[in-house]
Amino acid sequence: MPSIRIIGPGRAGTSLAAALSSRGWDFAGFLRHGDDVTDAALDVDLLVVATPDDAIAEVAAAVMPVEGTTVAHLSGSLGLDVLAPHPQRAAVHPLVPLPNGEVGAARLCSGVTFAVAGHPSARAVVVSLGGRVVEVSDDERAAYHAAACIAANHVVALLGQVERVAATVGLDLESFLPLTRAAVDDVATLGASAALTGPARRGDWATLSRHLDALPETERPGYQAGAALATRLATTAVAAVPVTKSVAEMIPHALPVTVPGSTAESTAENTAATVTAAAAPVRVPDAAVVVPAAV
Numbered sequence: 496m497p498s499i500r501i502i503g504p505g506r507a508g509t510s511l512a513a514a515l516s517s518r519g520w521d522f523a524g525f526l527r528h529g530d531d532v533t534d535a536a537l538d539v540d541l542l543v544v545a546t547p548d549d550a551i552a553e554v555a556a557a558v559m560p561v562e563g564t565t566v567a568h569l570s571g572s573l574g575l576d577v578l579a580p581h582p583q584r585a586a587v588h589p590l591v592p593l594p595n596g597e598v599g600a601a602r603l604c605s606g607v608t609f610a611v612a613g614h615p616s617a618r619a620v621v622v623s624l625g626g627r628v629v630e631v632s633d634d635e636r637a638a639y640h641a642a643a644c645i646a647a648n649h650v651v652a653l654l655g656q657v658e659r660v661a662a663t664v665g666l667d668l669e670s671f672l673p674l675t676r677a678a679v680d681d682v683a684t685l686g687a688s689a690a691l692t693g694p695a696r697r698g699d700w701a702t703l704s705r706h707l708d709a710l711p712e713t714e715r716p717g718y719q720a721g722a723a724l725a726t727r728l729a730t731t732a733v734a735a736v737p738v739t740k741s742v743a744e745m746i747p748h749a750l751p752v753t754v755p756g757s758t759a760e761s762t763a764e765n766t767a768a769t770v771t772a773a774a775a776p777v778r779v780p781d782a783a784v785v786v787p788a789a790v
Contacts, residue, residue, distance in 0.1 A: 497540040497619065502526045502554055507569050508545030510599025517604065518623045536561040536581070541616050543587075544568045544578070552577040565616040571640035574633030575613050585617035586610070588640075589626070592647055610639060656717050660710065688731050695725035 498521040501508045508525065516522045523539050526532050535558045536542045544554050548570045555566060555578045566578050567585035578584040591607040593599030603624050610631040611617035621628045631639045654675065658668040681690035694702040703722055707715055 496520050497616075498523055498538070499541045499543060500524060500526070500535060500539045501543045501545050502532055502535060502558075503543075503545035505545060506593045506595055506599060508543070509596030510593040510603055511543065511545065511569070513596050513600035514603040514624055515620065517600065520623065532557050533559050536564040536566060539564060541585075541620070542566045548573055552579075555579070555581065565614045567613070567617060567620075571610065571643055572637050574636055576633070583614045583616070585613035586636075587617045587620050588631075588643075590643055590646075610636070612636070653717075653721065656714060660714055663711070688728055691725065691728050693725065695722055696729045698729070 496519045499512075499515055500523040501512055502525070504512075504525040504527060512522050512525070526535055532554060537559075540563075542558065542564055544551050544558075544566065545568075546554050551568050551570060551573060555568070558566065558581070560566075560581045563583075564581075565583040565585050566581040567587055568578060569587055569589075570577075571588040573586070575584040575586060588610045589603055589607055590610065591599075591602045591605075593602065603626070606625055606627065608627040608629055609617075609621040609624075610629050611621060612631060612633065618628055654668065657671050657675075661668060661671060678690065684690075694700075694706075706718060706722075710718055
């Protein structure tokens with residue numbers, strides 16, 4: 496069986512080591528932060544650089560190239576250029592969260608999809624794990640990884656908002672998780688457009704306006720962004736108007752919406768304006784990047 500060494504005993508590295516070991520691969524051990532990685536590619540078929548993305552190029556450059564050894568990374572967003580100067584390069588990115596080594600190893604062996612590029616060693620890893628292979632080229636990897644983050648990280652962030660808003664009416668997150676699971680199951684069965692339900696799907700702007708009035712001010716931007724995405728999907732579902740048409744143009748401007756008990760009167764027009772504004776590009780302020788010490 497092939498042999499593998501991994502630089503970086505983090506969640507991804509330990510998950511991959513356990514998964515491939517269970518499938519008969521010869522695991523040659525980990526190299527950690529502070530270890531000399533010069534000869535890391537010696538005497539193995541595959542060397543995996545399982546470090547944070549911003550450390551991959553530096554670590555790979557510190558490894559002496561070895562003829563016949565493939566050097567790979569696990570990044571979803573980076574291309575093969577970060578693995579220079581190694582002649583045999585590969586990328587293997589699993590489309591599954593890896594919270595720890597034990598759970599991660601089980602998930603890697605559960606038939607999930609892997610995005611691969613470069614040397615055939617990447618495909619060999621996926622075949623050994625019983626996964627599904629998709630080829631993603633270097634110029635497509637950033638967009639691919641954005642989709643992956645939306646599918647996992649952003650969904651988790653939305654559920655964090657559900658938890659906060661539910662708490663304001665004395666409910667816990669668990670009460671809403673069956674709703675989330677059913678919605679995801681519907682997307683898998685029907686597709687996103689057909690699975691969409693709720694006020695945005697129906698064009699019920701009065702309800703959206705009441706929602707905004709009821710929410711704490713700090714929760715409104717997130718809700719507006721979600722409503723904008725739902726509205727865009729709804730226009731696709733009913734095929735009534737082009738996706739490029741603004742939400743404001745779809746709402747009767749003269750229709751007033753008075754929210755009982757609200758301190759302010761809303762209208763369908765200003766609700767549409769807030770939802771439409773949420774769809775505009777948002778620039779995230781620059782922030783310091785903290786690089787974990789362990790690789």
